[in-house]
Amino acid sequence: MELTLWTYEGPPHVGALRIATSMEGVHYVLHAPQGDTYADLLFTMIERRDKRPPVTYTTFQARDLGGDTAELVKRSINQAVERFQPEALLVGESCTAELIQDQPGALAAGMALGGIPVVSLDLPAYSKKENWGAAETLYQLVRGLLKDQIPPPGTPAPSAQRWQQEGRRPRVNLLGPSLLGFRCRDDIREITGLLDRCGIDVAVVAPMGARPADLQRIPTADANVCLYPEIAAPVCSWLERSFGMATVRTVPIGIGATIAFIEELCGLVGLEPPHFDEPSRLPWYSRSVDSTYLTSKRVFIFGDATHAIAAAKIASQELGFQVVGLGSYSRELAREVRAAAKELGLEAIITDDYLAVEKAMAEASPELVLGTQMERHSAKRLGVPCAVISSPLHVQDVPARYSPQMGWEGANVIFDSWVHPLMMGLEEHLIGMFRHDFEFVDGHRSHLGEGAPTQTSEPQAQATPAQAPPAAPTATLEGLVWSADGEAELAKIPFFVRSKVRRNTETYARERQLQVIDSETLYEAKAHLSR
Amino acid sequence: MGASTLAEAMANPMLDGVLDAGPKVAPPLEILKESGQREVFCGLTSIVWLHRRMPDAFFLVVGSRTCAHLVQSAAGVMIFAEPRFGTAILGERDLAGLADANEELDRLVKELLARRPEIRTLFLVGSCPSEVIKLDLAKAAERLNRQLLGQVTVLNYSGSGIETTFTQGEDQALVAMTPLMPTSDEPQLLIAGTLADAVEDRLVDLFGRMGVGAVRSLPPRRSTELPPVGKGTKVLLAQPFLSATARALIARGAELIPAPYPLGVEGSRDWMAAGAAACGVAPAQVAAVLDPLVERGRHAIAPHRETLAGKRLFLLPDSQLELSLARFLSRECGMELVEVGTPYLDRQLLVSELDLLPAGTQISEGQDVERQLDRVRRAKPDLVVCGLGLANPLEAEGIATKWSIELVFSPIHGCDQAGDLAELFARPLRRRSLLSFTA
Numbered sequence: 001m002e003l004t005l006w007t008y009e010g011p012p013h014v015g016a017l018r019i020a021t022s023m024e025g026v027h028y029v030l031h032a033p034q035g036d037t038y039a040d041l042l043f044t045m046i047e048r049r050d051k052r053p054p055v056t057y058t059t060f061q062a063r064d065l066g067g068d069t070a071e072l073v074k075r076s077i078n079q080a081v082e083r084f085q086p087e088a089l090l091v092g093e094s095c096t097a098e099l100i101q102d103q104p105g106a107l108a109a110g111m112a113l114g115g116i117p118v119v120s121l122d123l124p125a126y127s128k129k130e131n132w133g134a135a136e137t138l139y140q141l142v143r144g145l146l147k148d149q150i151p152p153p154g155t156p157a158p159s160a161q162r163w164q165q166e167g168r169r170p171r172v173n174l175l176g177p178s179l180l181g182f183r184c185r186d187d188i189r190e191i192t193g194l195l196d197r198c199g200i201d202v203a204v205v206a207p208m209g210a211r212p213a214d215l216q217r218i219p220t221a222d223a224n225v226c227l228y229p230e231i232a233a234p235v236c237s238w239l240e241r242s243f244g245m246a247t248v249r250t251v252p253i254g255i256g257a258t259i260a261f262i263e264e265l266c267g268l269v270g271l272e273p274p275h276f277d278e279p280s281r282l283p284w285y286s287r288s289v290d291s292t293y294l295t296s297k298r299v300f301i302f303g304d305a306t307h308a309i310a311a312a313k314i315a316s317q318e319l320g321f322q323v324v325g326l327g328s329y330s331r332e333l334a335r336e337v338r339a340a341a342k343e344l345g346l347e348a349i350i351t352d353d354y355l356a357v358e359k360a361m362a363e364a365s366p367e368l369v370l371g372t373q374m375e376r377h378s379a380k381r382l383g384v385p386c387a388v389i390s391s392p393l394h395v396q397d398v399p400a401r402y403s404p405q406m407g408w409e410g411a412n413v414i415f416d417s418w419v420h421p422l423m424m425g426l427e428e429h430l431i432g433m434f435r436h437d438f439e440f441v442d443g444h445r446s447h448l449g450e451g452a453p454t455q456t457s458e459p460q461a462q463a464t465p466a467q468a469p470p471a472a473p474t475a476t477l478e479g480l481v482w483s484a485d486g487e488a489e490l491a492k493i494p495f496f497v498r499s500k501v502r503r504n505t506e507t508y509a510r511e512r513q514l515q516v517i518d519s520e521t522l523y524e525a526k527a528h529l530s531r
Numbered sequence: 532m533g534a535s536t537l538a539e540a541m542a543n544p545m546l547d548g549v550l551d552a553g554p555k556v557a558p559p560l561e562i563l564k565e566s567g568q569r570e571v572f573c574g575l576t577s578i579v580w581l582h583r584r585m586p587d588a589f590f591l592v593v594g595s596r597t598c599a600h601l602v603q604s605a606a607g608v609m610i611f612a613e614p615r616f617g618t619a620i621l622g623e624r625d626l627a628g629l630a631d632a633n634e635e636l637d638r639l640v641k642e643l644l645a646r647r648p649e650i651r652t653l654f655l656v657g658s659c660p661s662e663v664i665k666l667d668l669a670k671a672a673e674r675l676n677r678q679l680l681g682q683v684t685v686l687n688y689s690g691s692g693i694e695t696t697f698t699q700g701e702d703q704a705l706v707a708m709t710p711l712m713p714t715s716d717e718p719q720l721l722i723a724g725t726l727a728d729a730v731e732d733r734l735v736d737l738f739g740r741m742g743v744g745a746v747r748s749l750p751p752r753r754s755t756e757l758p759p760v761g762k763g764t765k766v767l768l769a770q771p772f773l774s775a776t777a778r779a780l781i782a783r784g785a786e787l788i789p790a791p792y793p794l795g796v797e798g799s800r801d802w803m804a805a806g807a808a809a810c811g812v813a814p815a816q817v818a819a820v821l822d823p824l825v826e827r828g829r830h831a832i833a834p835h836r837e838t839l840a841g842k843r844l845f846l847l848p849d850s851q852l853e854l855s856l857a858r859f860l861s862r863e864c865g866m867e868l869v870e871v872g873t874p875y876l877d878r879q880l881l882v883s884e885l886d887l888l889p890a891g892t893q894i895s896e897g898q899d900v901e902r903q904l905d906r907v908r909r910a911k912p913d914l915v916v917c918g919l920g921l922a923n924p925l926e927a928e929g930i931a932t933k934w935s936i937e938l939v940f941s942p943i944h945g946c947d948q949a950g951d952l953a954e955l956f957a958r959p960l961r962r963r964s965l966l967s968f969t970a
Binding site for chain 1: 635
């Protein structure tokens with residue numbers, strides 16, 4: 001038993017729902033009690049979907065439990081097939097149905113459903129979570145639809161360069177994009193365009209937008225691109241094993257990763273990578289002088305593994321930030337996250353406890369947080385700017401405009417959305433210069449979209465330095481005392497670094513077992529820390 | 532409060548003739564009873580407003596990851612640093628019997644209370660999985676109460692989807708509190724059902740002006756300050772979904788005052804008048820206080836009535852407020868009722884509402900969502916009241932909708948709120964007339 005106040009991932013059947021709802025022509029019969037239909041609103045509200053998810057919930061109640069819930073499952077399957085006439089049927093159960101053991105998959109297998117492919121989903125609700133459920137569902141669905149096409153053992157793997165003999169362009173599948181994933185809709189468009197410029201066609205995109213018949217065309221491609229490993233890694237591995245299809249595993253988020261992706265893919269299919277003439281503005285924007293203020297900005301990163309790892313690389317290499325924390329809730333990919341953290345001299349935070357993440361965030365005292373919607377709220381509480389880089393989503397993470405994360409345009413989007421929450425360089429410089437002017441409202445945070453955090457009712461313009469009340473001595477919890485002149489000196493430091501200076505100075509004082517922090521201590525600490 | 536009592540309450544929602552003060556049994560009605568897929572929340576969802584009502588209480592769902600995900604999806608939990616509700620998620624070890632679920636629960640409760648020392652009442656909330664594996668939360672509450680030596684009161688109820696629909700979760704939570712209410716036969720008016728604090732203050736003030744001094748509320752604002760109950764207690768239900776609570780209060784000697792519910796000017800006036808009359812206030816005094824409110828409330832509704840009058844309304848089952856809303860929207864806003872769906876119809880508690888609905892109103896109880904949506908499409912209503920899972924899909928089909936969940940989170944009770952309540956329904960229609968995407 002585990003106490004959860006908020007969870008990054010839903011149960012595994014929600015992952016299955018994501019696959020079913022991402023596709024066309026699939027229907028999911030879910031053996032579940034009243035209330036589990038809440039999952040529909042994830043799609044209709046967060047994703048603003050204009051259609052109901054293709055799910056039939058059996059909606060059993062307490063009074064059904066004494067009777068024949070298996071009959072209810074069969075009735076629901078029959079009604080769903082008759083009404084929706086799906087091209088493939090998923091049958092599964094939610095956590096409660098798992099306990100009553102009606103085995104809806106086996107029931108469906110015994111029914112005459114006019115030859116519709118039926119995929120039975122066995123998603124252990126008490127040990128697995130949403131992304132695992134999505135990955136397993138995609139894998140089972142692809143496996144179920146392709147089982148008749150599996151070549152006999154010993155068949156040599158098809159060459160990823162056979163397009164050269166077949167008189168066509170090379171083609172690949174894009175696997176993994178799904179609803180409630182981060183910016184998948186726009187990533188597909190960006191990567192499809194990028195591949196087109198490389199001379200590569202897209203055979204199948206799945207699950208997003210695919211029909212069951214499309215999944216059956218997967219083996220016609222020369223290779224698979226595992227765009228979102230959380231969802232597509234198991235199915236890509238199975239296609240490798242069963243069909244000998246090669247997988248491109250580089251995720252093209254960021255400039256370096258996009259270049260590596262193009263090289264990996266072109267190398268695989270035997271194409272010369274094309275020359276892209278300054279395809280993204282990120283490198284120049286990052287080199288331009290205004291960006292000097294980005295240097296070594298402390299950034300804390302948490303999200304799904306794919307987006308967190310990509311963010312760490314972009315932050316450290318392409319924007320010159322200092323990554324001070326890196327973690328993920330994706331336990332299935334914890335090893336990869338740990339490796340990425342180790343490269344940055346960090347220990348990865350692998351947890352699904354958002355309070356532990358918030359605590360690590362506070363301890364790292366970042367200047368920017370890149371996280372999920374949960375970290376956005378945590379960062380808000382800590383007064384740190386934040387950009388969302390990963391699911392779980394809020395409705396505002398499904399923007400109307402084109403805003404991919406992948407490829408060249410994705411890098412542009414990332415530059416803007418990570419840098420805009422920070423103060424622009426020149427602006428930061430000016431605030432430092434003019435902060436003693438009486439017109440200046442301390443705590444003014446420019447375009448961050450919030451008012452000044454304190455003293456909103458007092459007429460600020462009158463609080464000239466001369467009239468400002470003298471600083472009073474203060475004490476920390478463990479009895480460390482800030483003298484009045486120490487506080488006064490601290491007040492001269494720009495507000496946006498003040499809390500960090502306070503913390504650093506207190507750490508310095510504690511290490512030296514000082515009782516009182518005065519202005520001298522502050523300067524000693526500054527000198528010590530800048531060494 | 533065990534499963535048997537609940538099941539009993541569900542199977543027989545009538546109050547078994549204990550309501551002798553009320554009008555005679557409602558006239559026979561044509562009611563469409565349906566069963567099938569239900570597009571509704573389970574009772575766990577009511578934690579969202581209950582925990583706000585009682586800031587010293589914590590609601591611990593004993594359930595699965597689905598329960599946790601449901602409550603956070605329904606509540607937008609992320610805005611809280613540490614919400615006063617959470618889920619004890621059952622794991623494989625608990626189910627396989629490798630870990631004693633009771634010991635695990637005790638451990639977790641103690642950790643939680645050590646972290647949140649300000650909590651005075653802990654509700655253990657049963658869920659579908661805990662009910663199915665027959666985890667006895669009543670016994671767990673008893674055991675924890677012994678161990679915690681009165682520092683924290685531990686109560687339990689079921690909010691499971693197999694037994695409760697949405698607002699019935701509040702009904703069960705209130706029932707769990709009734710045994711702790713002190714006994715007193717002093718005359719008092721007891722308002723049962725969560726109201727927004729400001730609305731409650733206003734209603735208490737109005738009763739005071741009519742001369743009813745002793746007005747108390749269940750649930751109280753502080754979980755430890757439970758109102759007394761006894762022979763002198765007159766109960767006025769603020770919400771129509773409190774069947775089991777009404778029964779429990781009657782069993783403690785209270786008298787239930789039949790009235791329509793305080794939605795809209797008419798319902799609110801009749802509700803307050805019934806409460807005042809039961810406390811012996813003269814009609815002239817009631818009129819002196821309420822007539823100006825009625826007048827003002829009607830003025831507030833008038834502009835929205837212009838938008839709503841003659842428009843055809845279809846209510847899908849959700850909060851059990853549907854009959855009261857239908858009564859308000861037809862009688863005070865001039866809407867035509869196509870179908871009034873409700874998850875359950877407790878005729879005894881809704882007799883006053885049924886009397887006020889236009890003759891021949893199509894009421895449906897339960898749901899088969901596909902068939903109901905077929906009826907919606909055939910009827911082409913001007914406005915559909917429905918849950919969040921259905922709203923955008925219906926809008927995309929060209930049908931205007933009003934999210935029903937707003938009706939349980941917004942202050943809508945009382946004469947002073949009637950204009951706001953009408954506005955909630957007028958807004959989607961006004962918005963449609965505002966938008967234009969042509970040159």
